Amino acid sequence: VDMQASIGGVPVVSPVLTASGCSAFGQELDPFFDLTSIGAVVTKSVQLRPRSGRPTPRMAETPSGMLNSIGLQGPGIDGLLAEDLPWLAQRGVRAFVSIAGTRVEDFAELAARLRGVPGVLGLEVNISCPNVESRGEVFACDPVAAADVVAAVREVADPAQPVYAKLSPDVTDIVSVAAACAEAGANGLSMINTLLGLVIDPDTMRPVLGGVTGGLSGPAIRPVALRCVWQVHQALPNVPILGMGGIRSGLDALQFVLAGASAVSVGTAVFNDPSAPARIHAELADALGERGFGRLADAIGYAHRRP
Ligand code: RRO
Incomplete structure (x- = not known):
């Protein structure tokens, strides 16, 4: 099966990428599989300045997924440019860099700093972090x-770097947010970020996470993510979609492709299986071949077609 894929028009060797946040900057997955065999490493959202994140504990397991309230912990753009991106570039690993900020100008400055940086395939604009102090900072809740x-x-980013907007499932009408982003020049959409949730410890009778609420990821949100991909592809069939949300097998990934995703990100699955992205690439190729597809491209959005 021809697994050639594209991120906003840039060719990649695989439609499978990592998902932002779950494997930092790729280094921790390097012992487990060849990072050049996947489409790209999507890096943990970076901000202009280093940030220490929210109170611990920041992760909780539920029977069907993970809850996190990391709170944008990270090295800041200087650290990313000095260490993490050169590490990836040296190994020939493509980086899809997730950027986050609290003001529009923060995002623009980050995009400007990433212009022409070797190995940077494109930008994932994280407008949907659920773990910020003010929900008003979640730009993805408002199309404008x-x-x-x-x-x-898009105005200041490197023209060769596709810009994807990462959307939140915590909205009443994801299609209107998606359409506004596409209209504003997004080259693609990443769907979905985590869904705001809560876990209470029955022994302490208090919230498990130091930040109280957190973003739910993993199999629990897969049908929500798939529904978002379906609705947006139906409304905007020409806008590339990077699908994510609880993908842990090739058959999960296949569902996202059939719903309209042209690529997928694997996040929470790496906690149980650090080589999940490579495994899911192989499983997806097999699943496509078994169903008579010679090329990945022919399966994108297939579920929307009349039988
Ligand atoms: O760092 C986080 O707490 C975080 C971010 Br920026 C995000 O976009 N999604 C998430 O679940 N956690």
Whole structure:
């Protein structure tokens, strides 16, 4: 099966990428599989300055997924440019860099700093982090605010770097946010970020996470993510979609492709299986071949077609 894929028009060797946040900057997955065999490493959202994150504990397991309230812990753009991106570039690993900020100008400045950086395939604009102090900072809840960020980033970003907007499932109408982002110049959409959740410890009778609420990921949110991909592909069939949310097998990935995703990200699955991205690539190729597809491209959005 021809697994050639594209991220916003840039060819990649595989439609399978990592998902932002779950494997930092790729280094920790390097012992487990060849990082050049996947489409790209999507890096943990970076901000202008280093940030220490929210109170611990920041991760909780549930029977069907993970809850996190990391709170954008990270090295900041200087650290990323000095250490993590050169590490990836030296090994020939493509980086899809997730950027986050609290003001429109923060996002624009990050995009400007990433212009022409070797190995940077494109930008994932994280307008949907659920773990920020003010929910007002979640640009993805408002189509106008989302479009403002996308337009500002697209204006200053390297023209060779596709810009994807990462959307939140915590909205009443994801299609209107998606349409606003596409209209503002997004080259694609990443769907979905985590879904805001809560876990209470029955022994302490208090919230498990130091930050109280957190973003739910993993199999629990897969049908929600798949529904978002379906709705947006139905409304905007020409906008590339990077699908994510609880993908842990090739058959999970296949569902996202059939719903309209042209690529997928694997996040939470790496906690149980650090080589999940490579395994899912192989399983997806097998699943496509078994169903008579000679090329990945022919399966994108297939579920929407009349039998
Ligand atoms: O760092 C986080 O707490 C975090 C981010 Br930025 C995000 O976009 N999604 C998430 O579940 N956690």
